[in-house]
Amino acid sequence: MTFARQEREDLAAFLATLSEQQWSEPTLCTGWNVRDLVAHVVSFDELDGRGLVRRFVAGRFIPSRINAIGVAEYAKRSPRELLEVLTEHVEPRGFTTGFGGMIALIDGMVHHQDIRRALGMPRDIPPDRLLRTLRLALLAPPIGAFWRARGLRLVASDQAWASGRGPEVRGPAEAILMAVAGRRGVVEELSGPGQRKLAGRINGGT
Template identity: 35%
Template structure:
């Protein structure tokens, strides 16, 4: 079970404040991108930077009822619903998509899921964009841990990463967070979050007796 300093869930007000701050920070980073950078592949397979921003616009607008309707239209395929959302919100130019993201940055709409998913969206997709562009951003540690906890208790089929962590004891090197049992894998909370979320992993981000096996499992 997860352990460490994160002993209580943040309130909705705290989560939304962090999400809004992260949206604004990402907008600031996006404002200086060149057309070539907008077209660069993100860490999401098949999505470029523009696609990820369109996805963030779509999820920021999605209500619980709209989510159900979108899933029905996509025959209950998460990937299909996401693809439709990108088509719906990707404007003719990156500037127009960014303008819409800026317009809805304070929205508090959410699909029918735990509020922690909003932290996962903000942090993981923020890195999906920033890492390929060589941009570095510091996320609140408690929020990163909260997103990590959610991903570790959620199956891959639901967008989480529970199965990726099975058989290892994950330890955040920048806090007291721990999860699971087995050979130890140490890494920052952000590195662990990105890894269990299915993003490319770098062996240099992890240490401990289970690090090599953990990275090998994720790269299979």
């Protein structure tokens, strides 16, 4: 939860520097611009238990539908208003606090990078926070990282971290995180005999 809060604080500070035009720019999440993605990140924090159930039922318990409903509910909020919500909820609440804050941490970091990478504005993520997120992402079913990484050995070239067995995939820890999270284009930053297999899984192959 501490890492989740720190990640949200960093995201809020970054978003405060963006222009109105940048809030309209696309992200690595297909179909979502920066404003949409920030709406998604905060869309669960204002829900009580009853509201959460209603959204899940309306979305037929399908994650993509549930997330789309949340974004649509925040469609009329301006970037300033969304940033205010995020600032008020740097300490995650509700659904995203699940598993000790794991949901908020993974969601926050991956989407933070979705925005930064699309805008060409990289950052140095604190290694302890990054590696904790990477380990957790491989355990979180909705991310799909476990299935993309199965049968491969992931090795961070910039951190003392490795996971799995099989053909090696090597590269920066942040790029490994984004690749196993299914972000297209990132896998080209990785190398090794297992890179091609990981690329195929990200692009719809097996």
